[in-house]
Amino acid sequence: MPAAAEPSAPLVRARGVSKVHHVGSSDVRALDAVNLNVARGEFLSVVGVSGSGKSTLLHVLGGLDAPTAGRIDVDGRALGEMTPHERSIYRRTIVGFVFQQFHLVPSLDAAGNVELALLFQGRPRAERRKLALESLERVGLAKRAMHRPGELSGGEQQRVAIARALVHRPPLLLADEPTGNLDRATAAVVMEVIGAARSDLGSTVVMVTHDEATAARVSTRVVRLVDGRFSSDGSAA
């Protein structure tokens, strides 16, 4: 992969990004020539109703899915030019994912789940354990490190998922409806954790949510996605 971009350049730069899903015999345009700049350290919230293309945007930014058209550069690297193996390296080093459904492995304890993100980096076991415990400490769950997901509340599970997403200190945190499965009080705690992590680690956050109030409260910028297009300017401020 090429060297990282200048610090002043936006971390994420998307130009004319479209994504068409083939569903049966019809095509569904999830993203329609989207342009987006995300500055380093920014907390960008993408709001929109279900089916507006929010999750698809996160998937293409995270290298989980390839756009049908357009170009995405993250930290100076063009995702479209990466081989599948390079995209997996990109995901394990540049990106951290947080999902609405937490997606924790039920057979692993909290520390084991956090370690997973480092497993694919080939970090030594002792280092993985140390970093995992530090990350759990950061989200206030150090004492729950040995608990399995089934023994944790929904809020705690999401905090473990955040610890997992941040354990390798990724420049870009992608959060897909992180509070969608949580009650209001727990959601506030989780948003606080994400905000604190952004401050501590200097990560750039792109969060998609349909909770506009929360988005407005925690984000540095909010953009709205309607039918695969931004209704407001998606460029960096």
Place this chain on the structure above:
Amino acid sequence: MSRFADLARHAMASLLRSKLRTALVSLGVAIASGALVSMVAFALGVQKQAEEPFQKLGLLSQIRVMPRENAPPLDDSAIARFEAIPGVMKAWPDYRISEVILRRGEKEWGVRAVGIPREVGLSGILDAVLIAGGAFTVDGETAEIVVAKRTAKELGFDPPESAVGQPVSLEASGLEIDASGGATVGSRALEARVVGLYEMPVPAMFMGFDIALVPVDIARDLPGAAADPRTLARKVRSRSDVGASFEVIVRTENPSQVPRVEAALQELGYDTRSTLTNMQELRRFFVFLDVLLAAVGTVALVVAGLGILNTQLMSVLERFPEIGVYKALGASDGDVRTLFLAEAAAVGLVGGVAGLLLARGVSEILELAAGAYARREGIEGDIAVFAFPAWLLVGAVLFSIAVSVASGLYPAGRAARVDPVRALRSGG
């Protein structure tokens, strides 16, 4: 390497998540692997049983020499010529007397007597089978005899080892050659001293009679063994059977010299037959048997492999969202494939090792049963029908792993190709 080890360790943790399923699949591999090992071990055991006596008695160094039509007679000068061939240790006329009764008091037992040179004790050949006493007195002329343990028991020696040093009466019957060259049925008894007691490693079930070893110089004069090798040769040519063999035994210094000495003997105008040559035929048969039984065992293992394939396909479906998470966390397709192949390999390893234990246990039970049956039939000694050489143990485990990994290839490939977006969406 450490990354691979970490992935393998994670795969083990995933396996332990479904303990019962993993145990059942491993059990299938264990049964199949155990069957494979048992069958090959049985073939190897039978082969060992068949070959061991020949090896222990040094018969692989022996060549039987028979006269061809118009060949020089197998007389003393022929034997001297044989002994002059480089690599030959000793040559002697082969006397086998089938009608021999051994008596002690009122007890008697029929045996076959075989003549062997008195010097044979020096070569240590009998040491492998002697359980009491020793071989013949080298420079002696007295009638000495080495008998089987069963013979001693049948003659009333208790324990059988107490027969050593004791006299027994030996009565041989058979055709004798008179001075005119005619054959008459004769019988002769003599007192012989038991000098040694042997026990053959092969179960006596393979042999319906006991063999008593007597010095060649004694055997030569017994009825049933013609006195003169030249006469014997004549009788072979005339195809008359007088109950004795008319051949000469040539023993080489070691088995590797057998082919060269055989060629030299044939050059002199004689037919030859060696245990080594016969053994090659036997070995070919056992190779065929090994392959046949291994093929049957392999079929069982392949069936177990189908079980692994089925289980892993189910696992891929069940862990669909989890695979998506792995990929979101940076797992490459290769990493996901490695995880699933490591799980399959672990099942193969556990099943393979358990299969060895199973095979070992089954063989122990069968050998105990065979031993009990043999003892009931009056056959002495332990019966080891199975042989477990190290290569079989290591090979069976590696083969189990290989079959398991081969079975896991398709599910692992499917897991590697999982679309992470679809997988993550499915886990809602």
